[in-house]
Amino acid sequence: MAAGPAWAQPAPAFADLLRQATQTAPRLKEAQAGVREAQGLALQAQARPNPVVGLEAENFGGKAPYNGTNQAETTLSVAQALELGGKRSARVSAANAEVTAAEARNRQASADFAYELAVAYAAAEAAQARADLAAQALKRSQDDLGVSRALVDAGREANLRLVTAQAAEASARADAEAARADAVEALARLSALAGVAEPYTSLAGGLLSAPASPSTADGVPPADMPALQVARAEREAAGKQVTVERRRAIPDLTASVGVRRLNGQGLTGNDSTALVAGVSVPFPLFDQNRGNVAAASARANAADARFEEARLRAEADWRSARVQADAAVSRVSASQQSEAAADEAYRLARVGYESGKTPLVEVLNAQRALTDARRTTLDARVARVRAQATLARLAGRAPFGE
Structure with a gap:
């Protein structure tokens, strides 16, 4: 099968990427092929026995x-x-039920894919942001190293301070290189999931800063959740298959x-x-086809059990996803406040160090705290995207308003 088209770099915004990926993603093509397979079998189920010429x-x-x-x-x-006893009508009804089940599985696959694409997009955007943060941290380390060298040359600091600053700069450089490698890997994973021919080298971004979805007050899961639709359709198809086997007797x-x-x-x-x-x-x-009837009845009972399990799991997943989404929004707000405080602390430490009132270790600690705070904010934003995408997946819709 030919690979998908190589789209222009960088990767488009998430909404555009999702629209494009629905045409190229191998996973969605597989689900769509399952629907066509069921439709073909439904067409075949309508066929009557051929006459025999002797x-x-x-x-x-x-x-x-x-x-x-x-x-x-x-x-x-x-x-x-x-064919006597309504065999053909039962066979056609069962085949149509299988088409309905395949269509439900296709909708679930689409919702799952949109969720995974959103998570992969957020991960790639976060990895790219971490690479930028690491580059900024390296720049700050280089600036601190320059200040330390100037202070040592002026006799205001011992050589130990210069060695410490050099070690911090080397560590920041290694972190920057690792962050760049992580960003390349995340973009490659996103490209593979979207089904593109060549990996993206960057992305437009914007998903991490997307506004939070309004909280859902009702804890009852939607009745049209894809998982419930699949379980319900498979239960219906299994029940109709019992009728088929009974008619075959x-x-x-x-x-x-x-x-x-x-x-x-x-x-x-x-x-x-x-x-x-x-x-x-x-x-x-x-x-008398008793064995096939018994087997079909057992499969129908199993489908009933799977539907009940899916219903209970849907309720639990929906409640959990709502709690996680609300917590993720609060976590983003708290991490942003912490980042602002860390940024101000680093600014004050840097001013004090340049004036000779603050030791270098305080500057390095403030710098690490600022970098950690910014990474925490990124992690919180990724968690918020994941939580909101989970709610969208459970509800059977594409995340972030698409």
Whole structure:
């Protein structure tokens, strides 16, 4: 299968990427193929049995008077199996139920894919932001190193301070390189999930700063949740399959009609013809399809149990997702306040160090605290995206207003 088109870099905004990915993502193509498969089987279920055309010759090639074809009898017949007991209607109904189940699975696959794409997009955006943070931290370390070198050269600091600043700069450089590698990996994962031919090198972003979705006051999960739709449709299909197996226990009737040619057996010794008709019905002495009925009934019972499990899990997942979404919003707010405080603390420490009133260790500690605070804010934003995407997935809709 040909790979998807290589889109222009950087990766588009999430809403645009989701629209494009629905045409190229292998996972969605698989789910859509499952629907077409079920539709094909539903079309086949409507087919009736084909007639059987037979040609039969007898009374020839034997001993006299049948040592030729003068006494041969040739019969041309047509036999047609007639499905009794509503087999065809039950089969068609079961096949249509399978189409409904396949469509429900396709909708669930779309919701799951949108969730995973949102999480991957947020992860890539966060990795890119972490790489920027690491680059900023490296720049601050280099600035601190420059200040330390100037103070040491002026005799205001010991050489130990310079060595400490050099070690901090080397550590920041290593962190920046690792962050860049993580960003490349996250973009590659996003590209693979979206089904693009070439990995993205950057993205437009904006998902981490998307406004929080309004909180849902009702803790009852939506009735049209994809997981419930799938379980309900599969339960319906399993129940209809029981009917199919029960109808199969009813014997079918085969009717036949034909024309027989009688060589030399007419009243005057000439050839003659006669009609031949017959009816055959299997006698259900040994096979009454009980095993298949029992197996189908067991599958129907299992489908009932899966539906009940899906209902209970949906309620629990919905309540948990709502709590996580509210907590994620609060976490973002708290982390932003912490980041602002850390930024001010670093600014004051830097001013004090440059004036010789604050030791270098305080500056380094403030710098690490600022970097950690910004990373915490990023983690909180990613968690908020994940929580909101989870709510959207459970509700069967694309996240972030798409």
